[in-house]
Amino acid sequence: MSKSKPIYLDYASTTPVDERVAEKMLEYMTFNNNFGNAASRSHSFGWQADEAVELARSHVANLVNCDPREIVWTSGATEADNLAIKGIANFYKTKGKHIITSKIEHKAVLDPCRQLERHGFDVTYLEPNEGGVITPDAVKDAIREDTILVSIMHINNELGTINDIASIGELTRDNGIFFHVDAAQSTGKVNIDLLTLKVDLMSFSAHKTYGPKGVGALFVRRKPRVRIEAQIHGGGHERGMRSGTLATHQIVGMGEAFRLAKEEMKSDSEKVTEFHEYFLEEVKKIDEIYINGDIQNKVPNILNVSFNFIEGESLIMGLKDIAVSSGSACTSASLEPSYVLRALGRKDELAHSSIRFSFGRFTTEDDVRNTLNLLSNVVERLRELSPLWEMHLDGIDLDTVEWQAH
Amino acid sequence: MAYSKKVVDKFENTLKNPEKFNVGRFDPKDGDVGTGMVGAPACGDVMKLQIKCKQEGNQHIIEDVKFKTYGCGSAIASSAELVEMLIGKTLDEAKEIKNKDLAEVLELPPIKIHCSVLAEDSIKQAIEDYESKQ
Numbered sequence: 001m002s003k004s005k006p007i008y009l010d011y012a013s014t015t016p017v018d019e020r021v022a023e024k025m026l027e028y029m030t031f032n033n034n035f036g037n038a039a040s041r042s043h044s045f046g047w048q049a050d051e052a053v054e055l056a057r058s059h060v061a062n063l064v065n066c067d068p069r070e071i072v073w074t075s076g077a078t079e080a081d082n083l084a085i086k087g088i089a090n091f092y093k094t095k096g097k098h099i100i101t102s103k104i105e106h107k108a109v110l111d112p113c114r115q116l117e118r119h120g121f122d123v124t125y126l127e128p129n130e131g132g133v134i135t136p137d138a139v140k141d142a143i144r145e146d147t148i149l150v151s152i153m154h155i156n157n158e159l160g161t162i163n164d165i166a167s168i169g170e171l172t173r174d175n176g177i178f179f180h181v182d183a184a185q186s187t188g189k190v191n192i193d194l195l196t197l198k199v200d201l202m203s204f205s206a207h208k209t210y211g212p213k214g215v216g217a218l219f220v221r222r223k224p225r226v227r228i229e230a231q232i233h234g235g236g237h238e239r240g241m242r243s244g245t246l247a248t249h250q251i252v253g254m255g256e257a258f259r260l261a262k263e264e265m266k267s268d269s270e271k272v273t274e275f276h277e278y279f280l281e282e283v284k285k286i287d288e289i290y291i292n293g294d295i296q297n298k299v300p301n302i303l304n305v306s307f308n309f310i311e312g313e314s315l316i317m318g319l320k321d322i323a324v325s326s327g328s329a330c331t332s333a334s335l336e337p338s339y340v341l342r343a344l345g346r347k348d349e350l351a352h353s354s355i356r357f358s359f360g361r362f363t364t365e366d367d368v369r370n371t372l373n374l375l376s377n378v379v380e381r382l383r384e385l386s387p388l389w390e391m392h393l394d395g396i397d398l399d400t401v402e403w404q405a406h
Numbered sequence: 407m408a409y410s411k412k413v414v415d416k417f418e419n420t421l422k423n424p425e426k427f428n429v430g431r432f433d434p435k436d437g438d439v440g441t442g443m444v445g446a447p448a449c450g451d452v453m454k455l456q457i458k459c460k461q462e463g464n465q466h467i468i469e470d471v472k473f474k475t476y477g478c479g480s481a482i483a484s485s486a487e488l489v490e491m492l493i494g495k496t497l498d499e500a501k502e503i504k505n506k507d508l509a510e511v512l513e514l515p516p517i518k519i520h521c522s523v524l525a526e527d528s529i530k531q532a533i534e535d536y537e538s539k540q
Contacts, residue, residue: 004459146530222425313478326476328450336451348448381421385429386472387454388447403446404527 007367011208011360012185012302015154017253018209018210018361021388024211024256028249029141038056038246039237049248052349057256060204060217062235065259066194072218072238073251077184078108080203080218081151084180085112087228088149088201089121092178093217096146101341102126102134102153104171109151109182122146127338131294132159132344149178154192155185158327158340159293160302162190169198178226184208184216185244188261193217200226204258205251211257212359215250218242237357249364264361269300272359275368276300279357279377286379288392290350292341303357304340306350309389310382315355316379322371328355349388349398409479410513416483427488430472433455433513440536451477451521456526457492458499459536465535466497472485473528480518484508484525499534 008016027033028049040046053067059070072081089099101113103125110381113123124142126134134152139327143150150172156164165181172179180201181352187190188209194202202219220226220241227357235242261268280303282287288308297328304327312328327338327353337351357371383389423469426526429515431454434441438459445452458470471492475485489507492500508514 019535141442151450156535165445307477311477311481314417314482317414317479318421349450352447352450381424384424385420385474387443387452388476388477390431390454390474403452405446405449 004321006320007322008369009363009367010357012160012358012362013325014213015210015360016255016362017207017212018183018260019212021253021256025249028252030207032147034248036248037132038248039235044139049246052252053246055362056251058281059255059259059262063262064183064192064194064202064219065206067222067292068178069222070194070219070222071243072220072298073246074216074218074242075214076207076216077106077182077203077205077320078216080099080216081106081108081180081182082112083151083218083228083231084220085109085115085151085200086231087241088178088180088226089116090229091227093121096144097121098144098147099123099149099151099288100126100139100142100147101151102128103157103165104128104132104134104158104369105151106157106182106184110216113151118262126152127139128161128343129294130345131297132156132161132292132340133294133297134163134168136164136171138285139168140171143175143177147175147177149180150297151182153182153185154294155183155189155299155302156340157185157302158173158186159304159344160298161293162299164298165199166197166278172200173198185299185302187258187281188265189301191265192220201228206254206257209257209261212250215247215254217254246264268361271361271365273300273358275363276303279303279359279368279372281370284362289352290346292346292354293352301359304341304354305357306346306354306389307379308350308353309386309392310353312353312355315353315378316383319371319374322374325358327356328352338356408515413480413483414512415501416512417479420486425482427486428473429472429476432458432470432472433486435493438536440532440534440539442531442533442535445477445524447476451475451524453477453479453481453524453528455488455525455532456519457529457532457536459497465539467499468492468495470499475520477524478518480512480514481521481524482538483512484514484521485528487512488529490524490537492495492529500529500533503529 036045036049038049184205290306292304312326341351443454505526508522
């Protein structure tokens, strides 16, 4: 182990597996434990695995208030998104070929939509409002005769903003359109009640909620019935919707993580709310910062801040003992700044200078305090190095400068 | 980001000790100062490089250099490295410095080569500015 572990404030990327979850998972791997194939109907090894899988399924269903039979295991939220979007599009393509989604979706939604466009579907990408929210009105205005699917995320992964999926669901249901929601960031953070929400498909991820990576689930509503075309064939597991031997230990991990999420949502959320308030109050003392996303309409575990006149990657390098993410182009392979921040209408330079802090179950008050101390120090030093900051102090309006882009 | 130790060290040292690594400004109006500024905030990097020269015979020698850079870690490291290369050189020698030299010294990853290009452009512009004043 290294001398001092960096402070982890990147829970929106992934969370550590809760020790209690890891313990449960270990019970489903080795010869001395339960290693059976849940599809083996002829012996107790299979029966036990099946029992564990079904218990996990009920834990997941219980957290989001649906029938366990509506939960389909997948390899993660990306697969769940793919299965929902392509599955609906391919099953109902004779009904219509129009899909509505938004510019701030995760790539796991955007890329399947792009793929469908190549196959003759027509996709509308809604703009968020300046607070980073997709309004029900925007959805309403985009609905056409031939719209078959609306796919809008619940909580945005970069901003933490919350979309009103209850109202959007009313709209889609009234218009006979299927509604898919990517809820990878929601579980254990906000309450989800699929009994009342008019959502037809919902994607979940285990590793954003203290479960293991490599497992997720798709909720597929039974009443009114939603049908999807399978994307992976072979063996007919998961009622034909997703073939492949079930990864018992992964599924058990997700089940246990979601069971704990239900139990601990209140205490997790209270703690994170306190950190969020403290962090916000302190970070606002730094000059020229911008909070990205509507502060009144977001989850407290994600806070996205732009530090004007500083480039995000250099800030991350300066904060080397702190693990955070940036919307800066330099931290991505594409050299493009965050498409989510650009969709908000933020200037490119503010997208380049953004940092996402995300808190979680194992964040401590010391983590937050130490981060804030280091942050104000590094911001000051980097601004000392920044010609833009110098110009700003000289009273030069940077928008009037003729830059030599290269 | 897979940066070489050289980039990381250069960046960290510059951040820790900006004066020692020539962070700062000269008065751009001075006759013996040449200023170059390249890049754009929207692209994520802006480099400002200033050279202060003295004449010896018919040679102009770079006596001192100051810079400020807005950009990623490798842009800052590239500027700081360039500045060290420049001090004591004649303008003719300085014109010979190419982005490849910087990229090699810092072992820049391919995706960051543009940082060294920007640095080369900034010195060219600073020299042009200085020469236009003579």
